[in-house]
Amino acid sequence: MLTQTANLATAVGPHLFWITSRAAGIAALLLSSVSVCAGLLIGGGLTKGRRPDLRVTHEALSLATLLALAVHGLTLLGDGYLHPSLGDVAVPLLSGYETLWTSMGIVAFWALLILGGSFYARTRIGVQRWRKLHRFTALAWILGVAHSLGEGTDAGQSWFLAMTAIAVLPALGLLVVRHLRPAVTARAGVAS
Amino acid sequence: MDPTPNSPRASSPKRPADKLDARALARARRDAMLRRARRIRRSVAAIAAALFAAAFLAIYVQLASGNDPALSSTSTAASTIVASNTTSSSSTAAAKKTAAKRAAETLAAEEPAAETSSSGSGETSQSATPVTTSQS
Numbered sequence: 001m002l003t004q005t006a007n008l009a010t011a012v013g014p015h016l017f018w019i020t021s022r023a024a025g026i027a028a029l030l031l032s033s034v035s036v037c038a039g040l041l042i043g044g045g046l047t048k049g050r051r052p053d054l055r056v057t058h059e060a061l062s063l064a065t066l067l068a069l070a071v072h073g074l075t076l077l078g079d080g081y082l083h084p085s086l087g088d089v090a091v092p093l094l095s096g097y098e099t100l101w102t103s104m105g106i107v108a109f110w111a112l113l114i115l116g117g118s119f120y121a122r123t124r125i126g127v128q129r130w131r132k133l134h135r136f137t138a139l140a141w142i143l144g145v146a147h148s149l150g151e152g153t154d155a156g157q158s159w160f161l162a163m164t165a166i167a168v169l170p171a172l173g174l175l176v177v178r179h180l181r182p183a184v185t186a187r188a189g190v191a192s
Numbered sequence: 193m194d195p196t197p198n199s200p201r202a203s204s205p206k207r208p209a210d211k212l213d214a215r216a217l218a219r220a221r222r223d224a225m226l227r228r229a230r231r232i233r234r235s236v237a238a239i240a241a242a243l244f245a246a247a248f249l250a251i252y253v254q255l256a257s258g259n260d261p262a263l264s265s266t267s268t269a270a271s272t273i274v275a276s277n278t279t280s281s282s283s284t285a286a287a288k289k290t291a292a293k294r295a296a297e298t299l300a301a302e303e304p305a306a307e308t309s310s311s312g313s314g315e316t317s318q319s320a321t322p323v324t325t326s327q328s
Binding site: 019020022026027052053061064067 | 228233244247252255260262
């Protein structure tokens with residue numbers, strides 16, 4: 001039993017960075033999807049009463065997503081097979097591995113970082129302008145989902161597809177509803 | 193310095209008790225909101241950590257048990273290489289190559305007593321594809 005465990009550890013050992021990156025990617029996909037749901041609920045005025053709680057949840061989920069994405073990209077630097085440089089994981093179109101999908105993920109990350117981080121500079125940007133800008137976060141999230149489905153190692157697995165559907169479809173539905181309904185701007189203040 | 197109704201300021205004619213009550217109420221509400229926000233942040237952090245841990249564990253077990261998608265596609269990749277060298281799907285070639293490489297690495301780590309088999313035991317990760325080819 002002990003030998004088997006040791007063998008398993010030896011077998012998986014070289015892939016620890018890869019496993020960590022995959023796990024962080026999955027966590028980021030789920031967290032970002034829930035965060036998008038929360039954001040759309042706030043912005044669309046689809047909630048009643050619990051708006052401050054939802055805003056805090058949205059913010060915390062967004063920060064957790066960014067952290068998971070940072071782990072997702074940075075742990076790849078330690079991968080024994082790919083051996084990517086910092087540029088490969090941070091600059092679009094630089095990596096030779098699955099260039100399109102990788103670039104899509106990198107663009108999504110930077111967009112999420114900039115658009116999400118702009119929340120803390122919204123008074124300087126102007127709340128109305130920031131709110132318009134913040135809508136593009138959904139586009140960055142869609143890019144991220146496409147990246148995970150196009151390049152993800154587990155993308156062909158039924159459990160991954162089911163999990164993605166459960167997380168992504170509600171957010172997509174809310175996104176459609178949001179675009180069909182006018183945004184709640186009068187009461188939103190700086191929250192949305 | 194809480195302006196509670198029992199404090200000397202509460203009896204001041206300039207500040208009626210109901211106004212102070214309202215302030216205390218507002219402060220209590222704000223404190224409750226901050227507490228709730230802290231609790232939500234902690235919950236989200238815990239959920240995120242749990243998600244990551246669960247995904248890590250699932251992938252780890254999947255990889256260790258040999259059911260990883262990258263590993264399972266190795267046989268397909270190997271057979272494809274042997275069956276026809278001419279057919280090559282450009283979109284999946286890179287993935288298959290990765291899979292083959294990773295499988296070879298795993299095999300090399302898993303079976304250190306592979307001296308009996310002819311090739312592959314001394315090879316590093318850089319020469320994994322020939323190992324996969326020889327398996328087929």
